[in-house]
Amino acid sequence: MPHTHVLTGAGSGIGEVVARRLADRGDRLVLLARDEARAAELVERFGADGAIVADLRHPESLADAVARASLPARIDSVIHAAGIVELGTVAELTVEKWTSQLLVNLVSAAELTRLVLPAVRAARGQVLFVNSGAGLTAHPEWSAYAASKHALKALADALRGEEAPHGVRVTTVYPGRTATPMQQKVHEQEGRDYDASAFIDPESVATAILTALDLPRDAVISDLTVRPGPR
Known part of the structure; x- marks a missing residue:
């Protein structure tokens, strides 16, 4: 029986690969998009069942957006794959860069989870957060992004702990540096040349995510770290 997944970040990177893999196996998708045009493009690309139209920089808009989306009564998983990164030292980072990363990477994830949780409980489903190695260790110039990801953990x-009595599993996946458009942007911010072949293929991270989602109900992968293999 096909499962239903709510997914953010389907437009590129890890989220795009996960969306394609789920669609290819016949699962139903509800994709979050920042505007109507983007929603229509993503729905067509993945054959999705619907979309939630909202800007994650404005989590206060999510409640109305979810209400308009007429989501199914049962949702098997919500997958948080969207994220933004702005590097800089603590001495240089502006309030806007701190706030935008916290809103997109943390607050919107919490709010979307809250809104769909009744349907996830009904399915005894799963919430999966695509975190980052920065959610475990903070390096120079990564303070705001790492803070948002530490908080996401x-x-x-x-x-x-809260949802275990409702039968809801919760998983965090911590990918290392992965060959995505975000990684390319990071390299631009770091002033370094970008070579996609030096990093994890997003297909490998997607495989880890699907493994966590497909694990039999007698177990849960609570935390899963994905690191580059030997070259």
């Missing part, structure tokens, strides 16, 4: 850990 805290969100997942608290949610896991």
